[in-house]
Amino acid sequence: xxxxxxxxxxxxxxxxxxxxxxFHTGQMIEYGTNVVAGxxxxxxxxxxxGVPVYDTVAGAVEAEDANASxxxxxxxxxxxxxxxxxxxxxxxxxxxxxxVPTQDMARVKRRLDxxxxxxxxxxxPGIITPGEAKLGILPGNIFADGxxxxxxxxxxxxxxxxxxxxxxxxxxxxAIGIGGDPIIGTSFIDALELFENDPETKAIAMCxxxxxxxxxxxxxxxxxxxxxxxxxxxxxxxxxxxKRMGHAGAIVSGSGTGTARSKIDALNDAGVPVGDxxxxxxxxxxxxx
Amino acid sequence: xxxxxxxxxxxxxxxxxxxxDSRLASDxxxxxxxxxxxxxxxxxxxxxxxxxxxxxxxxELVDDDEEARAAADRILGMDLKGYHVDxxxxxxxxxxxxxxxxxxxxxxxxxxxxxMVSTKGGVDIEAxxxxxxxxxxxxxxxxxxxxxxxxxxxxxxxxxVDPALARDVSGVLTTLYRLWDERDGADAEIxxxxxxxxxxxxxxxxxxxxxxxxxxxxxxxxxxxxxxASGDELERKADEYDFDYVRLSGNVGIIGNGAGLVxxxxxxxxxxxxxxxxxxxxxxxxxxxxxxxxxxxVFSDENVDSVVFNIFGGITRGDEVARGINEALExxxxxxxxxxxxxxxxxWEEGMEILNEELVTVEETLESAVQRAxxxxxxxxx
Numbered sequence: 001x002x003x004x005x006x007x008x009x010x011x012x013x014x015x016x017x018x019x020x021x022x023f024h025t026g027q028m029i030e031y032g033t034n035v036v037a038g039x040x041x042x043x044x045x046x047x048x049x050g051v052p053v054y055d056t057v058a059g060a061v062e063a064e065d066a067n068a069s070x071x072x073x074x075x076x077x078x079x080x081x082x083x084x085x086x087x088x089x090x091x092x093x094x095x096x097x098x099x100v101p102t103q104d105m106a107r108v109k110r111r112l113d114x115x116x117x118x119x120x121x122x123x124x125p126g127i128i129t130p131g132e133a134k135l136g137i138l139p140g141n142i143f144a145d146g147x148x149x150x151x152x153x154x155x156x157x158x159x160x161x162x163x164x165x166x167x168x169x170x171x172x173x174x175a176i177g178i179g180g181d182p183i184i185g186t187s188f189i190d191a192l193e194l195f196e197n198d199p200e201t202k203a204i205a206m207c208x209x210x211x212x213x214x215x216x217x218x219x220x221x222x223x224x225x226x227x228x229x230x231x232x233x234x235x236x237x238x239x240x241x242x243k244r245m246g247h248a249g250a251i252v253s254g255s256g257t258g259t260a261r262s263k264i265d266a267l268n269d270a271g272v273p274v275g276d277x278x279x280x281x282x283x284x285x286x287x288x289x
Numbered sequence: 290x291x292x293x294x295x296x297x298x299x300x301x302x303x304x305x306x307x308x309x310d311s312r313l314a315s316d317x318x319x320x321x322x323x324x325x326x327x328x329x330x331x332x333x334x335x336x337x338x339x340x341x342x343x344x345x346x347x348x349e350l351v352d353d354d355e356e357a358r359a360a361a362d363r364i365l366g367m368d369l370k371g372y373h374v375d376x377x378x379x380x381x382x383x384x385x386x387x388x389x390x391x392x393x394x395x396x397x398x399x400x401x402x403x404x405m406v407s408t409k410g411g412v413d414i415e416a417x418x419x420x421x422x423x424x425x426x427x428x429x430x431x432x433x434x435x436x437x438x439x440x441x442x443x444x445x446x447x448x449x450v451d452p453a454l455a456r457d458v459s460g461v462l463t464t465l466y467r468l469w470d471e472r473d474g475a476d477a478e479i480x481x482x483x484x485x486x487x488x489x490x491x492x493x494x495x496x497x498x499x500x501x502x503x504x505x506x507x508x509x510x511x512x513x514x515x516x517x518a519s520g521d522e523l524e525r526k527a528d529e530y531d532f533d534y535v536r537l538s539g540n541v542g543i544i545g546n547g548a549g550l551v552x553x554x555x556x557x558x559x560x561x562x563x564x565x566x567x568x569x570x571x572x573x574x575x576x577x578x579x580x581x582x583x584x585x586x587v588f589s590d591e592n593v594d595s596v597v598f599n600i601f602g603g604i605t606r607g608d609e610v611a612r613g614i615n616e617a618l619e620x621x622x623x624x625x626x627x628x629x630x631x632x633x634x635x636x637w638e639e640g641m642e643i644l645n646e647e648l649v650t651v652e653e654t655l656e657s658a659v660q661r662a663x664x665x666x667x668x669x670x671x
Contacts, residue, residue, distance in 0.1 A: 076505055098573075101473055101503035102395055106432040109400040125603060137573075139603045139635050154549020155573075156601045159634055160655060163601070180548055182397045209549050212397045235552035238537075238559045239568075246533040246548025246570040248502060249397070260556075276560055277656055278553065 002129035002174045003149065003194040003201070004092055004118060005068065009133050012037040012057060012066035012090070014081045015073035016048045024072060024096075024137050025049055031140040033133040036064040039084075057088040068092040070126065070135050078122060079104035086115055093185070094135045095121035102248070105183035112185055119185025123247070125155035125177035138177070146171015148285055149195035149228075151188060152207035153180050153214075154247070157235055157278070161207055164282035170289065173201045180209070180247030188218035196226050203229050203288040205281055206272070210236030211250045211258045219266035231284035232267045232274040234260045290499045293336045295378045296513050297495035304468050306461055306479070307491045311380035320361035321354055323379035329353055330382040333360045337372040345369050350382055383491055388481035389450065390414050390425075391462050392496075393469040402430040404440065404466055406448040406458065410481035424448075436466045457490045458482070472510060473503030523567075523590055530582045532569055539564025541666045542587035542596040542626070546571050546605045554599045554659060561656075563663030566593045574604040580613025588625050594669035597662035598630045599655060607632045607640025618648040627665040631658035 011028070015021040016038025026049050029035050035051050037060035044055035054060040057069060069085040071078060071093065078097040085093040086108075100122045112119050120127055126136010130143040142159055144166045152158040158177050165172065176191050178184055188206060195201045204226075208215035215234065222230055237260040239245045241252040252258050264274045275281035292300070295313050302308045312323035313336070324331045335347035342348050347369045349360040357379075367374050388411030396403045407425040409417045417424055426447035428440040441459040450458050461482060469477040478496035485491065504511040527534030533548065537555075541563045545551035548570050555565040567590060571583050587596055600610050610632060618624050628649045632640045644651065650665075652658035 075502060099502040101506075102475065102500050103402075103432070103470070103473055103503070106395065106400050106402065110432050137604055142634065152549070154547060154552075155603060156545070156547030156634075157549030157553055159601045159603055160550055160553070163633060182395065183400045207549070209552060214398075217398075233553075235549045235556060237556040238565055239552060239555070240535070240537065243535045243568075244533075245535060245552050245568055250548055250552065277557060279654075279656055 002132065003198050004174065004176070005127055005129050005133045005135055007034070007132045009068050009092070009135070010034055010036045010064065010066045011135060012039050012060040012064070012069045014039050014057065014069055014071045014085065016040060016051065016053060017043050017046065018072065021072040022048055025051065027140070028070070028134055031134045032131070033135065036060070037066050057084045057090065061088045061090065066090065068135060069094065071095040071097055071122070073097060075099040075101070079108050082108045082119065083111060086111055086117055091117050093117060093119045094126050095119065095185070096124060096126060096136055098123040100181065102182055105181065109183055109185065118190070120176060121179040121184060123181045124179030125158060127174065127176045129174045130172055136177070138175070142166055143175065144171035146173065147200060147202040147289065148172050149198065149201040149204045150175040151191035151195070151204070152177050153209050153249070154207065154235065157207055160278045161205060161233065161281055164278050165205070165285060168282055168286055170282065170285060173198060180249050182212065182249040188214050189221045192218060192221060192226055192230070196228050201228060203231070203285050205231050205285055207233045207235070208263055209234060209247070209250050210239050210245065210252050210260050211247070213258065215263040216266040219270040219272065222272060223270040229288040230272045231281050231288070232272045233278060233281045234263045234274060236260050290501050290504065290514050291338050292497045292499065292510070292513055293338065294334065294495055295336055297497035298492065300468065300472065300497060301479070301492055301495050304464050306464050307489065308495065309381040309383050309491060309493065311378050313376055314379055315365070315376045317358055317361040317365065320377060320379055321357055324351070324354070324357045327379065327381050331357070332380045332382050333357065333364060334378045334380060335364050335367070335369055335374040336376040336378055337369050337374055339370045339372055342369065347374065383483050383493055384485060385483035386486055387484035389458060389484065389490070390480045391458065391465055391482055392476065392478040392480070393466050393474065394476045396429065399429055401432060402469070404428045404430060404436055404444055404462055406444040406450065406462060408449055414480055430466070435470060436463070438463065441466070453488050454484060454490060461490060461492070473500045473507055474498065475500050526589060527586060530586055532571065532583065532586060534586065535568040536590065537565050537567055538592070539566045540592050540594040540670055541662050542566045542590065542593040543599070544569045544571060544583045544587060544596065545599040546573065546575065546601065550599065550601055554597065554655070557656065557659040558597070558663060561660050561663045563666055566590055575609065575613070577609050577613035577616055580610050581617035584614065584617040593626055595626055595662045595665035596628045597658055598628060599658060600632050600634070602632070602634030602636060604635070606635050607637040608643055611640035611643035614649060615643065615645045618645070624648050626669065629658050629662040629665065631655055
């Protein structure tokens, strides 16, 4: 078992003919992902890595039964690509693109709320169910099949924690990088709900960072609804207020909201141990299993 | 990206929001000329992007040439919370009877814009929000429709604004929302919106923060960014190299890939008893040249006593990183400060083979790399 993606996921890559699109499509196929189509306006009829390209996502859905999309288009076109996927009844949209304007995302999120679809990202590494499918740019070789669900706001921090887990012989059901932007599709709560309902997920690792209040909301949700044990990590303890730490969403506001302290306290109050180092997160998870 | 006050006021005035008569000046004679054109009394306001300019001595109200000269002489060239003041705004002094607040921002949690009005203008609005949240009337806006006119009116009525002013204030809010929407604002704020004795409103300050990710479609604002670039020399250099860089006060230089991992590296430096000198994210897929630039960047900070390089490759490749480190360090006769390198992920083995271990210390784990860098920094600074 796993959440959102598995062997049966049929992927269309939006932007498959671009440099990033081509490269990561190759990597996804090599990993075993079922990439069935690409979608690029004006490029219908071409092939990339043997995958047929369609002019529209709707065309890819009709001809190839695609049910998930990976968005690898430049930021100026990313919101339109997400709207297109949602309009074509794609069930899972994974938006890798970094630098999507926030106001665009508010409109996308508004549209997303009208559908039953999941949107992961933007500005995220994607999602992987080890041994079955990866949708995105995560390095497949560090993951291993197992019982831990992982959800994280940051790409390379995800790799770090996964590596700490895998080195201990602890594999993952599914790992989801939800992205570091102020407005994202799938939240911590959405991911926690999915893992909670997955019988194979025996423990959850959750990596947050400064900015916003999603971790606090997740802590309240865990307290009420999650039986599966959760271990946490929060990046940005030393971040000064008012400075954007790389991610557009990672900023402690002047009034002190979004601090690491408030997130760590909220998680601890919900019974979630928070590691001081990524290694400690792996130790907590190991204790749960 | 934060516009200077004079830039934001220009944008607001062009859109039809009443603003005081003002001129920008960069020398004493310019200040006098501007003040005479506008007519005394005028306010002389330092154009630097720090909060609390008034308290820090960056704003002065003057009544004649003599006072203007003294104030201009003092403010121009002053160091205001670490920022050099090279321009001032000379502005008509407005006599007011009341101070309001209007603002538009994105509510992250709701993923919707929110328009706000308060009669408690002229003070730190975040403090008002904390102490008396009921004093701020807010309306969430459906991004599919934009702000309806009734919402602007409702916010004004809910805030308890004097009915005689309701029409003008809701007009200002409507314009402010339109600006925020069309110009990809992150925050747009007028605090205070001054009310004059004859019941007119005027924007005495102007704040406009623009979404940096949207500058590709805001060419006019992107040019302002170039103009606004001032302040810390190292942060300017980081802009040139296109790094996400934040300068901090410690002595352990930090370079990594990916915001979350770099933040974590900072936190670990602190955890193991060191003090981070900076946040530097080289981003994804960095090639050798960019890696070398990152080292140059961190070595430019004279506070740095050691450097920890932490790369977990996804789309970034260990061999490229190693080449960049070699390139940068082989250019020195002697490596200026000890460098600790930790490579993991894509092509890390290739990277380890390439890396010139005479020039750097290699550690296998994040934790051990940070500990080593902290030790070096402590040795160097002793």
